[in-house]
Amino acid sequence: MDPLLSPSEAWAATYPGALVGVLAMRGALSPESSPELDIRKQDLERSLRSDFGSQSREDLKSHPVLRAYASYYKRFGKTYHVHLQLESVVFKGKPIPRVAALVEAMFMAELKNLLLTAGHDLDAVRGRVSVDVAAGTEGYLTIGGEERSLKPGDMYIRDEEGVLSSVIYGPASRARITPSTKRVLPASGVPFPPSPW
Numbered sequence: 001m002d003p004l005l006s007p008s009e010a011w012a013a014t015y016p017g018a019l020v021g022v023l024a025m026r027g028a029l030s031p032e033s034s035p036e037l038d039i040r041k042q043d044l045e046r047s048l049r050s051d052f053g054s055q056s057r058e059d060l061k062s063h064p065v066l067r068a069y070a071s072y073y074k075r076f077g078k079t080y081h082v083h084l085q086l087e088s089v090v091f092k093g094k095p096i097p098r099v100a101a102l103v104e105a106m107f108m109a110e111l112k113n114l115l116l117t118a119g120h121d122l123d124a125v126r127g128r129v130s131v132d133v134a135a136g137t138e139g140y141l142t143i144g145g146e147e148r149s150l151k152p153g154d155m156y157i158r159d160e161e162g163v164l165s166s167v168i169y170g171p172a173s174r175a176r177i178t179p180s181t182k183r184v185l186p187a188s189g190v191p192f193p194p195s196p197w
Helices: 009-014 033-054 059-060 064-074 083-088 101-113
Strands: 005-006 019-022 116-121 130-131 137-140 147-149 156-157 163-168 181-192
Touching: 005 009, 005 019, 009 101, 009 130, 033 083, 033 101, 059 064, 059 083, 064 181, 083 101, 083 181, 101 116, 101 130, 137 163
Parallel strands: 005 130
Antiparallel strands: 019 181, 116 181, 130 156, 137 147, 156 163
């Protein structure tokens, strides 16, 4: 059986030691709200505040996973947004935003594990899925409705139709998760091997 996600030679050569994982799920539900998920979300907020609340912002920057992402994002003049979201929950006491349950669950996983995660409607994915390195000529429509050209060197996931998501700009509109999504393909990764892992 073919692997669900295959790396390009360019990706393996450009980012030795980088990690990407995918999980295909079927029978998924994405209600607008879920009382059970709300309880887990509150538990996660308390846990994050307990784990990181006594740390300073500088302490957070030294976390190995956050440091790996910060290094990657800095190359593109960006800041790792999951780090900012973590600070918002921990230091500002803000709740995890409410969105459709499936997206919210992935957002919660990002905060819990600090790993960037993108979700795709598997029924909108075409053919084989690969992780690759952008040449800068690839373009796509983001879920925010913006036409984007990938930044040269950015990691991205593609199928046979084109870009599914990029690290810097996020998921493509064409495979976004909707309330009718029944099969989902979440993908997470870390650009450089954090040390210690």
